[in-house]
Amino acid sequence: MRVAVVGATGAVGRELVKVLEARRFPLSELRLYASPRSAGETIPFCGEAIPLEVLPEGPLPADIVLASAGGGLSKRHAPAWVAGGSVVIDNSSAFRYDPEVPLVVPEVNAEAARQHQGIIANPNCTTAILAVALWPLHQAFKAQRVIVSTYQAASGAGAKGMQELLDETHKVLHGQAAAAQVFPHPLAFNVLPHIDAFQENGYTREEMKVVWETRKIFGDPELKISVTAVRVPTLRTHAEAVTVEFARPVTPESARAVLEAAPGVRVVDDPERRAYPMPLTATGRWEVEVGRIRKSLVLENGLDFFVAGDQLLKGAALNAVQIAELLL
C-alpha cells in the first residue's frame, strides 16, 4: 500500500507520519508533500529520513492520500488524485457536507467508509472527540438533546497557533503586550468564544460543524445539538463539557458501564483520587478520556460528563489513519 501525506510539515501532518509508524501501518512506500519552502528537508519515519517533496499538479503515486493542507488545496487537487486511482482521506472541511462523501469516525460508522467514491472526509476535531464518547451512550439510551461547551487547544489552528500561544505567553510573563495574528485576540491567559467565522444564526461555523457533522456521522438528522466553542490557552488537547438528555432512563453507573466497554474510550472517573479527563493526561493518547459522569440536575434522563481528547490525534491524524486501516 503506497501512502502519501500532503501537508506533511503541519501540526497534523507530522502526527500523521508518527501515527502511521506507531500503528505499523502496512505501507510499501511513503511520500511526503509540503510547500516549496520545506524542499530539501526530511522527516524521520521508521528509521529512515523521508524527503519532503513539492506537491505536483495532477495525480500522485499513492493508493491512499492523507490530505491535511487546507480546504482550498484539497478542493483543487482531490479530483486529480482520485482520477489517478488514489483514495483521498481529507482532513479539511471541503467535502464533509457533500452527500456523496462519507464522513467517518471508525468507532461509529466504519461501514460508511466502504461506500466511498474516492474521497472520505475526516471530521472536525471537536466532533470526532465528542462522537467517540457520545455514540455508545446514544446507542444505549438514545440521545435527544445535547449541549456542549468546549475548551479547545491552540493546535486547532495548526503549528502556527501553538507557536503563537507560546510566544504570547512568554511575552506576557515578561510584561510585554501580546499581539495576535493567528487568533482573533491574544490567547495567552485569555479565553476566546470565537472559532471560525460567525454564521447568520449567531453561532460560529466551528459550532455548527459539530451540529452538522454529528448528525451525519450518527445518521440521525433529527438529533438536537448545540455548542459553545471556546478557545483556551492549552496546546493540543480539546476538552468538552457535555450535557445530554436521553429518551431512556440512564444512571451514571449504567453510562459508565457502557463507556467502559466502548472502543476508543478511556473512562477516567475517580474524583476521590483526583482522576478526571484533562489535557495534561489526554495529550498523546489515542483514547478519548471520559469522566465527571453524573446525573443532570435539570434534565429528565439527563447526564453530564467531561471529555478530553488529543486534537491532533483522535481529533485529526489518528482518525484519518484509522479510516485508512478500514481500506486495507
Place this chain on the structure above:
Amino acid sequence: MRVAVVGATGAVGRELVKVLEARRFPLSELRLYASPRSAGETIPFCGEAIPLEVLPEGPLPADIVLASAGGGLSKRHAPAWVAGGSVVIDNSSAFRYDPEVPLVVPEVNAEAARQHQGIIANPNCTTAILAVALWPLHQAFKAQRVIVSTYQAASGAGAKGMQELLDETHKVLHGQAAAAQVFPHPLAFNVLPHIDAFQENGYTREEMKVVWETRKIFGDPELKISVTAVRVPTLRTHAEAVTVEFARPVTPESARAVLEAAPGVRVVDDPERRAYPMPLTATGRWEVEVGRIRKSLVLENGLDFFVAGDQLLKGAALNAVQIAELLL
C-alpha cells in the same frame, strides 16, 4: 463610617482597599488586618500608607467589617465583631447557607441586605457574575432550566493561585515540570474540571454553590440549575457559557434589550467586530460582560450566551463594597 478589612493582603483584600478608594466610599477610618507576618507593612489608600495590624481577639473598632480571610476565621471571629456593634460583610462561604443571613447581589436583592442581623454574606464569585446577567432575563422571561459551564481563573484560589499559575507557566516554557501545590494538578496549559471538594452526587462543592446560592439570591428555591466548574489558565476573570430555557418566548433581540438596560451589565455582542466577552477585556471592569447571545438550537424558548466578569471585583471585592454602600 469606620471600616475594617480583615485579610487585607489577600488577592480579594487588596482589591477591597482599591474599590473603597475608587468608589469614594465615605469612610472616616480604615483599619487593615492581616496575619502577623505582614506586621509593619503598609497598604496605600487615598494617598496615605495604612499600617497592617495583627487581628486581635474580640470586637473591632469598625462599623463595617469586610472579611476575606477564609471561612474558619470568619466563623471564629464574626460573633464577637457583631457583638461589638459591627456589621460583617463576609466573603467566605461560612454563613451563606444560614437562613438568618442575607446573601446579597445588590443588582438582584438589595432589599435582603436590610434584614441582616449583623452578618451579610457575599456570594461565590461564579454565582455573583452569573446572577448579574441572569436576573434581568429571569425577571423578563422567567428562567426554568439553566446549564452553565465555567472557565474560572486562578484568582479564585487567591494570590497564591495566581502566583502558582505564573510560576508553572514559566517552568513549562523552560522545559521544566510543573508541580502543583495550590491546585489539584498543574494548571499551566491545562484545564481542571475540579474546583473545591467532590460531593456525594458527583458534583463539586463549587458547582453546588452556584445552585444553592442562585436559588437563595433569586428567592426561587425551585429554579433548576446545573454547573460544570472548570479551572482554566487565566489570571483573574471568570467566563461562563450559559444555556437557559425560559417559560416565556424570548429572542436574542429582546434579551439584548433587557440586558442593555440592566445594572452591572455591559453588553459586548458585536461578532462582526470580534466583540464578545473575554477575560482580556473584562479584567479590571466593574460590569459583567455579556455577549454571544443567540437562540438555543435545542431548547424551546431557549437562549445561549457567554459572560465574563472579574472574579476579584464583581466576583468578590466590588460586590462586598456595593453591599456596604447599601448600609449607608
